[in-house]
Amino acid sequence: MIRRRKWIKTVAFLLGFVLLLQGLSWLFIVRGSGNRNAMSILRQEENTLDYLVMGDSECYSSVSPMEIWKDFGFAGYNCGVIGQHIQYTYYLLEQILAKQSPHLVLLETNALFRSSSGGGGELETVVDNAAASYFPLLQYHNGWQKIRISDISQFRPFEKASKNDILKGFHYRPQIVPYTGGEYMTPTDKVREIEPIPLHYLNCIADLCEEKGIRLILYSSPSPDNWNYRKHNGVEQYVQERQITFLDLNLKTEELGIDWSKDTTDRGDHLSFPGAKKVSAYIGKWLSENTGLQDMRSDERYVSWDEMLPEYLKRTGQNRPDSSGS
Amino acid sequence: MSYSSILYICIFLPAVILLYGITPQRHRGKILLAASYLFFYMLSGKLLVYLILSTFSIHHIGLWLSSCRREFELEKRQIPQEQREPLKKAYTAKRRKILLFAVLLHVGMLLFLKYFNFFGTNVNHLLQLLSVPIQIPQLKLAVPLGISFYTLQAVSYIVDVYQGKTEADDNIGRLALYMAFFPVIMEGPICRYSQTAPDLYQGKQLAYRNVTFGYQRIVWGLFKKLVIADRLNPLVKTIFENHQDYGGVVVIAGAVLYTFQLYADFSGCIDITIGTGEIFGVKIPENFRQPFFSKTASEFWRRWHITLGTWFKDYIFYPVSLTHFVKNLSKKTKNRFGKHAGQIVTSAFALFGVWFCNGLWHGTGWNYIFFGLYYFVLILLGNIFEPWIQSAADRLHIDRHSRWYSCLQRIKLLLIVFTGELFFRAEGLRAGTDMFRSVFTEFDLSALTDGSLFSLGISRADYLAVLAGFAVVLLVGILHEKGISIRERAARWGIIRRWSFYYGAVLAVVIFGAYGPGYRAVDLIYAGF
Structure with a gap:
């Protein structure tokens, strides 16, 4: 009898905890923002994004959606998150697709080779992401830092979204620390294969895109610090099997006009703003030539994008007459 | 798999508890062993083989020592009294050789895997200075997880068997579990065979109180680690990592906050370890006892990483103190300069051994050796000057137990600890020296007000969370110091108050913990040693 009571108490305690987590998850999703990019995309007006850019810091440092909007009129969003694992990308994409119907997903490939400490590391990330998909509080808990008394007293969800979202998920990094290491894409037949867990989630993303009629494109941002030919071969092997387009921009640095003395912000790890402008211009041009994306600049639903453009140019130092954007 | 991960707390551990609970008692130890090897394999992969080899070797050597003792006892009975002493000497010599072989094997493996490249680099520098055209190659060596911890456990087992403090275990499963128990393998504490092995392999019945208390302790550990x-x-x-860019007050802040980080990280992990042991009815020794309440460096080390301190005391301090050389020297000094001088000679040799090994054990860098010798010098000086300090206090009518004196001692101790940790965390001894110098050469209080402290990677909200977290840790420390157990008290509360307290504690970790997207998982600091 005592034993049964203890069991009941344990189950009741755990159930109460689950309910608390769920309740707080709702509260935090509405009010806070644990992850700026991930949250901001969920605050975008529904079904307004034609393409998404996803990945880790290589992603948010390389493609500026507002540059592409300025030159081509394609409405997109950069959902890059620091240190992102591909597992997280999958769950985030699932969430986004509940609100958006993009035609294209551009997936940066660095996260496919993100190493976790030891064999349990990848599994740990899988579990973390799965748990966060059931209890969003685990993902958005850092929102407590942004909750204000006024937020709580006036129940106004998503109020800050449009004001704070001029960069559309892109990270503006004007600092320049040159890369001096020389050529890094030396051709080789060696292959760095994608590990089983990232491969599984990459397949999940590809399947999800296929199911939703979204074209998946893999791209790798120029990064001597992170990329090499073995990784290129690993991704190439995968895309050939699944017939997916792969744009390895590390092999197109000359075409892009990458100058490592000013196009990197941290010695070849991430692109600086001038580098990102070059990649954004290339991606925009590629999208206009190879996909059926429409120029939305004259569409009245996108008036706010046009309104944000001067602010974007100001933020990125491009409103000065002599500015080259750096 | 980190102890603070959802995988460990919510999947791995509950699965082991469940399997343990449904398995008949005589096989429960095997469940724990299988779980421990799985845990180790998930973190270190094929390097598991090192742990298994170490286990096999100490099992075999332990039995060898034991059989030697039995042989001696048997032979002793069959020979006349006068022949017994030579026989004893012969067997002691044989057993000593076996012990030496065992210690060299295990410590040698540790030294080779962990320190070969460090020694190689330094020897190469020396050879270069002497213009000798020989270089020791740098090897790519994979170091198994927890080798520094399980090696000390292996050595303590063998020495205890040699000294007859414990019987050699013929059950290799029990010994293997003692060496590999999953909550202990990554960061200790360093257990003794006689304290933990019997409990571990006994397969005690899961008790509701043990499970709840164990998880409460785990939550407390998570709070310290994540918040x-x-x-x-x-x-x-x-x-x-960018020490050249900082000096003065910012470096002081770095040293102070690193000390708190290290304490919260290490003691948090130990809480998770002890909590996990508690669930299975295994008493794992405490490793911390409010170290920042200490008054002297020796007391600090009796409260910080306690099991390492006692290990060094038992297996280095006493053996060194009892060597013929040290005993003779101490005796001669005592006869010539008095009792205090004799004691100082003994402690100087023994403490040097302890603190040199302590520094080296922590890592491959001169800053670690400096860290060890820093405490050696401080503690030795404390011992040397103690009679003079006491007599000065008597002459000045200072009560050394008074509150204000204790307060001054605590402040002095904190300065000592922060300085030590500055060198400990620095990226090398030169960096440590530069940082220490910059505290004086670039001291400028304006860093406290000009916003410098808010441009170091954490926000005002982060500071607030850390401050609140530390206030809680301090409060709990004060209560523990007074012998008050919060868990015991909470267990007596009514259900609403009690559950609110538990939910509050877990939610504090969930909401204020630094984890999830945007955060890089931070490896346990001591797991790297």
Whole structure:
């Protein structure tokens, strides 16, 4: 009898905890923002994004959606998150697709080779992401830092979204620390294969895109610090099997006009703003030539994008007459 | 798999508990062993073989020592009294050789895997200075997880068997579990065979109280690790990895906050370890006892990483003190300069051994050796001057137990600890020296007000969370110091108050912990040693 009571108490305690987590998850999703990019995309007006850019810091440092909007009129969003694992990308994409119907997903490939400490590391990330998909509080808990008394007293969800979202998920990094290491894409037949867990989630993303009629494109941002030919071969092997387009921009640095003395912000790890402008211009041009994306600049639903453009140019130092954007 | 991960707390551990609970008692030890090997394999992969080899070797050597003793006892009975002494000497010599072989094997493996490249680099520098055209190659060596911890456990087992403090275990499963028990393998504490092995393999019945108390202790550990240690990590990393850019007050902040980070990280992990042991009815020794309440460096080390301190005391301090050389020297000094001088000679040799090994054990860098010798000098000086300090206090009518004197002692101790940790965390001895110098040469209080402290990778909100977290840790420390157990008290509360307290504690970790997207998981600091 005592034993049964203890069991009941344990189950009741755990159930109460689950309910608390769920309740707080709702509260935090509405009010806070644990992850700026991930949250901001969920605050975008529904079904307004034609393409998404996803990945880790290589992603948010390389493609500026507002540059592409300025030159081509394609409405997109950069959902890059620091240190992102591909597992997280999958769950985030699932969430986004509940609100958006993009035609294209551009997936940066660095996260496919993100190493976790030891064999349990990848599994740990899988579990973390799965748990966060059931209890969003685990993902958005850092929102407590942004909750204000006024937020709580006036129940106004998503109020800050449009004001704070001029960069559309892109990270503006004007600092320049040159890369001096020389050529890094030396051709080789060696292959760095994608590990089983990232491969599984990459397949999940590809399947999800296929199911939703979204074209998946893999791209790798120029990064001597992170990329090499073995990784290129690993991704190439995968895309050939699944017939997916792969744009390895590390092999197109000359075409892009990458100058490592000013196009990197941290010695070849991430692109600086001038580098990102070059990649954004290339991606925009590629999208206009190879996909059926429409120029939305004259569409009245996108008036706010046009309104944000001067602010974007100001933020990125491009409103000065002599500015080259750096 | 980290102890603070959802995988460990919510999947791995409950699965082991479940399997343990449904398995008949005589096989429960095997479940724990299988779980431990799985845990180790998930973290270190094929390097598991090192742990298994170590286990096999100490099992075999233990039995060898034991059989030697039995042989001696048998032979002793069959020979006349006068022949017994030579026989004893012969067997002692044989057993000593076996012990030496065992210690050299295990410590040698540790030294080779962990220190070969460090020694190689330094020898190469020396050879270069002497213009000798020989270089020791640098090897790519994979170091198994927890080798520094399980090696000390292996050595303590063998020495205890040699000394007859414990019987050699013929059950290799029990010994293997003692060496590999999953909550202990990564960061200790360093257990003794006689304290933990019997409990471990006994397969005690799961008790409701043990499980709930165990999980409560785990939550407390998570609080320290995720709310304090991991939140401080970006700041500490920024200061120590870019030390050239900082000086004065910022370096002081770095040293102070790193000390708190290390304490929260290490003691948090030990709480998770002890909590896990508690669930299975295994008493794992405490490793911390409010160290920041200490008054002297020796007391600090009796409260900080306690099991390492006692290990060094038992297996280095006493053996060194009891060597013929030290005993003779101490005796001669005592006869010539008095009792105090004799004691100082003994402690100087023994303490040097302890602190040199302590520094080296922590890592491959001169800053670690400096860290060890820093405490050696401080503790030795404390011992040397103690009679003079006491007599000065008597002459000045100072009560050394008074509150104000204790307060001054605590402040002095904190300065000693922060300085030590500055060198400990620095990226090398030169960096440590530069940082220490900058405290004086670039001291400028304006860093406290000009916003410098908010540009180090953590925000005002982070500072607030850390501060609140530390206030809680301090409060709990004061209560523990007074012998008050919060868990015991809470267990007596009514259900609403009690559950609110538990929910509050877990939610504090969930909401204020530094984890999830945007945060890089921070490895346990001591797992790297």
